[in-house]
Amino acid sequence: MMHELQHIVTFYKKAKTKGERCVLATVVALEGSSYRKPGVRMLIHENGTMIGAVSGGCVEKEVQRQSLSVFNDDIPKLITYDGRYRLGCEGILYILIEPFDVSNEFLSAFDEAINKRKALHLHSFFEAKDGADVRYGTLVTFPGDAVFPFNQKLSRVSPASLDVFVQTLKPSLKLLVIGAEHDAVQLCAMASSCGWEITIVAPETDPKTLENFPGAKAIVNTRPEIFDPAIIDNQTAVVLMTHSYSKDLQYLLKLTNKKHRYLGILGPLRRREKLFNELTEHQPDIDLDFFESVHGPAGVNIGAETPQEIAVSIIAEILSVFREQKVIPLKNKKGRIHT
Numbered sequence: 001m002m003h004e005l006q007h008i009v010t011f012y013k014k015a016k017t018k019g020e021r022c023v024l025a026t027v028v029a030l031e032g033s034s035y036r037k038p039g040v041r042m043l044i045h046e047n048g049t050m051i052g053a054v055s056g057g058c059v060e061k062e063v064q065r066q067s068l069s070v071f072n073d074d075i076p077k078l079i080t081y082d083g084r085y086r087l088g089c090e091g092i093l094y095i096l097i098e099p100f101d102v103s104n105e106f107l108s109a110f111d112e113a114i115n116k117r118k119a120l121h122l123h124s125f126f127e128a129k130d131g132a133d134v135r136y137g138t139l140v141t142f143p144g145d146a147v148f149p150f151n152q153k154l155s156r157v158s159p160a161s162l163d164v165f166v167q168t169l170k171p172s173l174k175l176l177v178i179g180a181e182h183d184a185v186q187l188c189a190m191a192s193s194c195g196w197e198i199t200i201v202a203p204e205t206d207p208k209t210l211e212n213f214p215g216a217k218a219i220v221n222t223r224p225e226i227f228d229p230a231i232i233d234n235q236t237a238v239v240l241m242t243h244s245y246s247k248d249l250q251y252l253l254k255l256t257n258k259k260h261r262y263l264g265i266l267g268p269l270r271r272r273e274k275l276f277n278e279l280t281e282h283q284p285d286i287d288l289d290f291f292e293s294v295h296g297p298a299g300v301n302i303g304a305e306t307p308q309e310i311a312v313s314i315i316a317e318i319l320s321v322f323r324e325q326k327v328i329p330l331k332n333k334k335g336r337i338h339t
Helices: 002-017 060-073 104-115 182-193 245-255 268-281 288-292 305-320
Strands: 021-030 040-047 050-052 079-083 091-097 120-126 139-140 147-149 163-169 173-180 197-203 218-222 237-240 263-264
Touching: 002 021, 002 050, 002 104, 021 060, 021 120, 060 079, 060 091, 079 237, 091 120, 091 139, 104 120, 104 147, 104 197, 120 147, 173 182, 182 197, 182 305, 237 305, 245 263, 245 268, 263 268, 263 305
Parallel strands: 173 197, 173 237, 197 218, 237 263
Antiparallel strands: 021 040, 021 091, 040 050, 079 091, 120 139, 120 163, 139 147
8 A cells, every 4th residue: 555655665765875785575466365466565774674564463573584595695586485384374476676776866756756646657577486586576656657767777678577466556545534523633633543644634623633633744723714625636535523513504505516436424314304394495406415424423333432433433434435336244245354
């Protein structure tokens, strides 16, 4: 996921300023099942520090041991890890280990893509067998078709004879929280732990800052009349939690210009129906698709009571909407957990 790569790049920048080396491990193929899927990554620092994970914790030590040869000779390698005999996961992991030594141009392009919320396209080249090869490695295509490798020694010409793992990293899921009370702080904290990009919309007269919302990327102090919905893209979930009926109504009037992927509203069903009735009175020609995008009361039914539990409930519903999954106990799901 994008936020995992962001974390890796952030750590790498710190290591680079100290002249310290890093190696990157990527799961590029899988036979059977495993805790994590192809595309997960782990950065290994030359002092042994590991950032990220490629499994549930059982494979990492072996990957670290195997990375020593890459530190020594600077040649990427592919290793296989058979979890059927070691983990009970019934799967074989194919893990590409390559030097992670990106250019300043890569870092600038990466930061720009993150800030503009653009997707990245990754191609990792390998052969599905244990061994080292200077041709192995990953190329990243940025917006505008600029291509940079993870390892500056890697050719930017795709080797046609190798296997390739292709991955598109979409922008991190964005959460727009309209409200600045205690429960908004809890929702922000929970969503941040998931790697989401969070923007808080607080009252114009409220002196609260980012320091009040650990994990948030931005705070917008505004009022409903001048709120700009343009900050909402198709990777954004919106939760309306001002605890003021009149403000909720005013914000909803600003949000009716399109159907949202997810628009959650706190409060009971009767409050939602009252809001809908008033919305229709103010805007008789409102598109019915807008109402379909509203989740009110926000969240899934887990018996949540505390602000922290309510945050879990809302996050679970947002994930189910963006991943297009029906919320059911996994024990009742037929077939594979991940499709």
